[in-house]
Amino acid sequence: MITLAGKESCKILAEFLANLIPGGVVFALVEGDTFVWVKASDSFTIETIKIGNKLQDDTTTMQAIREKKVLIQNIPRTVYGKRVSMVSIPVINDNGDAVGAFSIALPKLHPVAAAFGDFAPILAEMFPEGSFIYMSDLTKIAYEQPSKKFDMPSISVGYELSEADIAYQVIKSKQPMMAEVDASKYGVPLAVANYPLFDEDNGEVVATLGIVTPKKTAVTLRKMSHTLENSLSGIAAAIQQLAASATEIYSNEEALNSNIKEITNISEEINEVSAFIKEIADETKILGLNAAIEAARAGDSGRGFGVVAEEIRKLSDQSKSTVPKIKQLTDTIKRKVDEASGKSNRSLDASQSQAAASEEITASIEEITSMSEELSNIAKSL
Amino acid sequence: MSSIQLVVFRLGEEEYGIEIGFAQEIIRIPDQITKMPDMPSYIEGLIDLRGKVIPIIDLKKRFGFEQTERSVDNRLLILDLETMLLGIIVDDVSEVIKIENEAIEKLSAEISSLGSNSLQGIARIDERLILVLNALQLKTEVFQK
Numbered sequence: 001m002i003t004l005a006g007k008e009s010c011k012i013l014a015e016f017l018a019n020l021i022p023g024g025v026v027f028a029l030v031e032g033d034t035f036v037w038v039k040a041s042d043s044f045t046i047e048t049i050k051i052g053n054k055l056q057d058d059t060t061t062m063q064a065i066r067e068k069k070v071l072i073q074n075i076p077r078t079v080y081g082k083r084v085s086m087v088s089i090p091v092i093n094d095n096g097d098a099v100g101a102f103s104i105a106l107p108k109l110h111p112v113a114a115a116f117g118d119f120a121p122i123l124a125e126m127f128p129e130g131s132f133i134y135m136s137d138l139t140k141i142a143y144e145q146p147s148k149k150f151d152m153p154s155i156s157v158g159y160e161l162s163e164a165d166i167a168y169q170v171i172k173s174k175q176p177m178m179a180e181v182d183a184s185k186y187g188v189p190l191a192v193a194n195y196p197l198f199d200e201d202n203g204e205v206v207a208t209l210g211i212v213t214p215k216k217t218a219v220t221l222r223k224m225s226h227t228l229e230n231s232l233s234g235i236a237a238a239i240q241q242l243a244a245s246a247t248e249i250y251s252n253e254e255a256l257n258s259n260i261k262e263i264t265n266i267s268e269e270i271n272e273v274s275a276f277i278k279e280i281a282d283e284t285k286i287l288g289l290n291a292a293i294e295a296a297r298a299g300d301s302g303r304g305f306g307v308v309a310e311e312i313r314k315l316s317d318q319s320k321s322t323v324p325k326i327k328q329l330t331d332t333i334k335r336k337v338d339e340a341s342g343k344s345n346r347s348l349d350a351s352q353s354q355a356a357a358s359e360e361i362t363a364s365i366e367e368i369t370s371m372s373e374e375l376s377n378i379a380k381s382l
Numbered sequence: 383m384s385s386i387q388l389v390v391f392r393l394g395e396e397e398y399g400i401e402i403g404f405a406q407e408i409i410r411i412p413d414q415i416t417k418m419p420d421m422p423s424y425i426e427g428l429i430d431l432r433g434k435v436i437p438i439i440d441l442k443k444r445f446g447f448e449q450t451e452r453s454v455d456n457r458l459l460i461l462d463l464e465t466m467l468l469g470i471i472v473d474d475v476s477e478v479i480k481i482e483n484e485a486i487e488k489l490s491a492e493i494s495s496l497g498s499n500s501l502q503g504i505a506r507i508d509e510r511l512i513l514v515l516n517a518l519q520l521k522t523e524v525f526q527k
Contacts, residue, residue, distance in 0.1 A: 285475075286457070289389070289408050292478040296387050296402040313477065 001070065002091045002102050010102050014039045023107050023114065029091075030061050031100040044107050046080050064088035065098045074108060074201070077138070083108040083206065110197050110207050113143065120145035123211075132212040135197075136167040142207065150214050152186065167208045170194045174205050180215065189219040218382035225376040232369045236362065243358045249351040253344050260341045267330040267337070274326040281320035288313030387480045388505065390512060391459060391472040393442050397512045398472075399479075399505060404517035406462040408475050411452070429458075429469060436460065438469040439524055463521045481505050486514055 002010060007029060014027035024044025029037035033055045040046070055062050064071040068090050075084040085106045090098040113135055120133045120143070130149025135142050141159040146152065161168040170177050174196050181190040194210040291309030295302035388399035389408075415427040415438055424443035428435050438458065443449065455474040460467055486503040500523045502516040 282455075286408050286410070289475055289478060292387075293389065293402055293405045293407060296405075296478070309478075 001068070001098075002089050004091060004093055004099070007091055007100075007102060011037060011039070014104075019043075021106070023109055025107075026105040028061075028103045028105070029100065030055060030065070030103060031091075033062060036100075046082075046084065046105055048080065049105065060086040061088040061101045061103045064090050065101050068092070068098045075105075080105075082137075110199070112197050112209055113207060116143045116145070127213050129214045129216060131214075134167075134210050134212070136161055136171075136208045136210070137206065138171055141167075150212075152212060154186070166192050166194045167210055170196050170208050171205055183219070189215045191215050215382065218379050221382070222376060222379035225372050225379055228372040229369065229376065232365055232372060236365050236369070239358050239361050239365065243355055243362070246351045246355040246358060250348065250355070253348040253351060256344045257341065257348070260337050260344065263337050264334060267333045270326065270330050270333075274323050274330070277319060277326070278323045281316045281323070284312060284316035284319065288316055385480050385482050386486075387478055388512065388514065389459065389475065390477050390479055391457070391475040393445065393473055394447055397476070397510060399512045399514045400459075400461070400517055400520075401514075402478060404461050404463060406460045406467065409458050409460065411456050411458050411471060426471065431460065431467075431469075434467060436467045436469045438471060441470045441472060444524060461517055461520075463517055466521070468521065468524070479507065481507060 011027075011029065018025060018027065018039050018041040021041065024041035026038065026040040026044060026046050026049055028035050028039075028049050035049060035051050035053050035055070038049055038051055040049070060071050060073040060075065063073075065088075070090070071086075071088045073086050073088075075086050077083050085108045087104040087106070089102045089104075091100040091102060093099050116133075116135055124131050124133050124145045124147035127147070127150075130147035132147065132150055132152045132155070133145040134155065140161060141155060141157050144152075144155065144157055161171075163169075166177050166179050176193070176195045178191070178193045181192060183189045191213050192210060194208050196205045197207040197209055198204065199206045288309050288311075291312060292306055295306035295309055298305065387402040389402050389405045390397055390399050392398070409431070412429050415429055417427040418425065424440050426438040426440050428437055430436075452471075453473075457472055457475045458469045459472050459475060460469050485507065486505045488503045489501060500516050500519040502514045502519070505512040505514050
């Protein structure tokens, strides 16, 4: 406890200490139930603690004065708008009566909040695409730390949490949460991780710590793997068509081959017919010669018949001369058909190797497709 | 200018002609030729032509050609040699032509004395040389031992 004489010393001491205490402090002197002297640090003030203000009976200070003993109490946020540790030391007159008190209000900070300024700037730079680290109390953003690569200008200290905010949901559920936010909200896709912070004494949620990281790379990767999958399925379909047409070519070529064989048979039949023509021509020739002989034997009376005989012979020569021509034609047909058959066999082989190749390609594409699925899964887990 | 008609046939590469008056007809070689025993090799045998028995000779053999294969073009030329019919096997009968007597060159006596005297002369038609046979002489030659 402080004597009336000692209070002046306390004031002097407080003047010095005010801006030396990390996190700030408010010193106040109360006489009766009224603040008569207040010294606050630059970084921490309490609105209601000011000279002339009266204290309520239920305050720590009034309690300390009544009970004449030093009281240290944690004041919940509802009183001053922030959590405060209040230390009240009664001031005693010469008669031993408590006439006032010297009160020290210290902001009560979670250790993580206290260290925020130390770790957040370092941590924020540690993510490949940068990050935004923030802390909220139960209603609004209390600290923010952007990185060089990434900032969230729309979120700043004082921002009121709403139901849509993850921090809000973490405060409600008291559970850590991780969520993804698509590009529609902040312009870039984001991953948000938020952890609740608990009061050291009563285990109540008092704040949250959040890290926001842009997921541009992961999302780009995911889009790419999606595009890759799409084009692969396109290619697979095209190859399937290709394989189908290879099969069609194969069956066409087979049909062609059998047609070619038929043509060969037909040209052989033509040769048979032409052999028959030759036989007839030979027969006609003999007939013509015999007619000529007969005409000659008949002498003058056979002259007319001789002319007919000559005509018959000419006819037979003509018919016979068609035989080698037909033979030449059928030989040409046979040669051309052989060529065609060779070519068709080659395209048969080609279509077979085409089918084999497209099977190989299909296998490769299946492999690539499964890789791209894997890629997509990796992208989702990033 | 008198002319004669020749039946032209081939023996190997050469063309022969025989006066049409001695030719009776041309037929294919019959499937059946009846062989005769103890005969010169150029006598093929006998055939029956519409009731007449006709001896057949292989003229190429008789003329001392190296034997060639028979083909479908071989023909039997039936000759009417006054007293008898004779069939000669030839390689194809090609035509009946009319030529001037003057176109037939007689062989010089020196040359004809060396070989067969059935050769009457040589007819030249364009680039072709046709050996003209004397049919009656041929008969004499064929049937002399």
